[in-house]
Amino acid sequence: MPELPEVEVLCQHLAPLVRDRTIAGVRVVRERVIRPTGKTTLSRALRGAMITDLTRRGKFLLFHLRKGDHAAVLLGHLGMTGRMFVQPPGQPLPTHTAVTLDLDGGRFVYQDTRGFGRFTLELASLDTLGPEPLSDDFDPAAFHRSLRASRQAVKVKLLDQSLVAGVGNIYASEALHRAGISPRKAARRLTRLESDRLHTAIRTVLDEAIRQGSTIPLDFAGSGSGDGLFYYGRRADRGGMESHGERLLVYDRDGEPCAACGTPIRKIVQAARSTFYCPACQRA
DNA sequence: CACCATGTTCCTTG
């Protein structure tokens, strides 16, 4: 569930549910997700604290806490399979529950099947984060300079969170397709014009995904038949809801015709991750 | 059984 748009939609959904709530109890079921913070440290810091706000930075969620005159931040990251939601009272804990917080008004659950996510007081990972793509901090000139300084393929470079925060494997392919740039092109060989197109494309694909996510009723808890929050417009077109069209134009569409030109979408592997692109629209 | 998966980090090799 985890690239910037999904985290943003989750953040907007969750914020009013947790804001101004006091944490009465903390349960750590899966200790590795809170690393390097320990159970005792986490419990002591959280119990009795109030969640004053919930914000997002890249793919991270920031739980802003206050206990008396003490302020703190708890960092959440969903990894590959993390989910967060507030349960109605009396519900059983889902399998792979990693951490729960007893709030006045419901139980907050962080569930993570594979356990690659984080729920920790360690904030070091924020230090190396690049600019927020949807903010003014995402500067076209600086973006181009960073690309020029890299010998990596542009698709691989886009996954570098210090270049720009929040782009993951899916939206990297989508942005390059929208910009008409080959994923194999060396980052340093992008012209300023291409760099600007990519800059705009990143914003557009992320913004559209957030828009989609915000208008579609999502099953955050994953209860019943729903899949919870995930990538819009593909695997989502199944079961109950539909009609929100083909949001993803290349990702996971190996062999299918490109929506723009009809050429079959190709799948390659770069840095051990799948990349999807249209060999005609995105020439080397 | 084999291979794939939205992420990050560490290690080795060049």
Next chain:
DNA sequence: CCAAGGAACATGGT
């Protein structure tokens, strides 16, 4: 210092 490749983390889907 940089880049590439692989492995690790752990679990489930196809």
